[in-house]
Amino acid sequence: MNYNNPVQLQAAILDWAGTVVDFGSFxxxxxxxxxxxxxxxxxxxxxxxxxxxxxxxxxxxxxxxxxxxxxxxxxxxxxxxxxxxxxxxxxxxxxxxxxxxxxHSALIPGALDTLTGLRQQGLKIGSCSGYPAVVMKKVVELAATNGYVADHVVATDEVPNGRPWPAQALANVIALGIDDVAACVKVDDTVPGILEGRRAGMWTVALVCSGNALGLTYEQYQALAPDQLVAERKRIHALFEGSRPHYRVDTINDLPQVIADINRRLARGEMPQAV
Incomplete structure (x- = not known):
């Protein structure tokens, strides 16, 4: 039996606040x-x-x-x-x-359509959070009323060590039946969440504008002057530098283009651990 690199993504492991719900992570x-x-x-x-x-x-x-x-x-x-x-x-x-x-339970604008599109491409949607299970239960219930149901959810107190340890991301891999960590992408708005994905051997995507680092409501984000937005992106990119995300994009709605690029890289034989 030989090892073969995965040739396309099988799952996206998503954070919750600042990633799929609660723009600005308030x-x-x-x-x-x-x-x-x-x-x-x-x-x-x-x-x-x-x-x-x-x-x-x-x-x-x-x-x-x-x-x-x-x-x-x-x-x-x-x-x-x-x-x-x-x-x-x-x-x-x-x-x-x-x-x-x-x-603070509203979905990120556009997130539901984006995730529906990813599912249509065959991706499973895992999720994890810094919230403990008792809070996650409420978050999950509220998200479901808005149309979002992840395929699996892992709270921080359901594993021996939470972020930046890789346990939550890896628990998703096991539960979703993914055969290679390199076939997963971890999407998060925080440094510990990106480190979690990196340590789990996954592709990683840092969200720059929808989460904790920018800390604005959707309306405030939309109202930023172009030069302010450029300056904020530069500041936040620097915050993420040490965690070495593979990609840095504004919101989850930029994820389809990232998924397509990762699939091209996997098809060429590239692996997240080597980048």
Whole structure:
């Protein structure tokens, strides 16, 4: 038995907030601000966005490790935050997130048509998120009411290690019956999500404008002056540089052209791990 390179993609593994739903990725960031606020610790939206893509407990731990936030916590409680304190914030974060997720559940404009087209080409649609399963259940229900149902969903607490580890992406490979990781493309709006795909041996696509890095509503994005958009793209491309995405595009609606290019590269014998 010999190994043969895949000659075309079999699956797209998609993130959720900032990728398929919630243009600007507002649901998780706003709730981080509110959860810390209930402990009288101020965290800005910009600070909350910094580690987006990680599992939420790990995200809170990382925020608490930032010197300026640790100092605010120390002023409020007389100590820097322990893991028990992180868990307390996380346990307040969870019900807030479930309560308010519906406010940011709209699909990215055009996403449903784009994904319908990919399915017509024979691609399976996997998905994963930094949300835990209890939040993902609500996200999935809301997306279904808007017409989007992924073929498989993996929450961050359903694997031993969340992003930037590859476990969630690989769990999709197993569940979807994909025979080679190189036949998958991971699409995400965060650095941890791109690292997840890279470490899983997949093609990777970073979304520059619909997600966490730009952090604007669809209407604000549409209203950006051309020179502002060029400057923002340049800034965000630099943010993704170290995670080495194979492609950087504005939104999921640019994915069909990327899929076509990857298929051409696979047909030539190119593999994602070698690029």
């Amino acid at each position: 649901a998780p960031t706003q709730i981080f601000v509110e959860a810390f606020g209930e402990f009288d610790v101020q965290v800005s939206i910009e600070e909350a966005r910094g580690q987006m893509g990680m599992g939420k407990w790990d995200h809170i731990r990382t925020l608490c490790d930032q010197p300026q936030i640790a100092e605010r916590y120390r002023k409020a409680f007389g100590r820097t935050p322990t893991d028990e304190d992180v868990t307390a914030i996380y346990e307040r974060f969870m019900p807030l997130q479930i309560e308010k997720i519906a406010s």
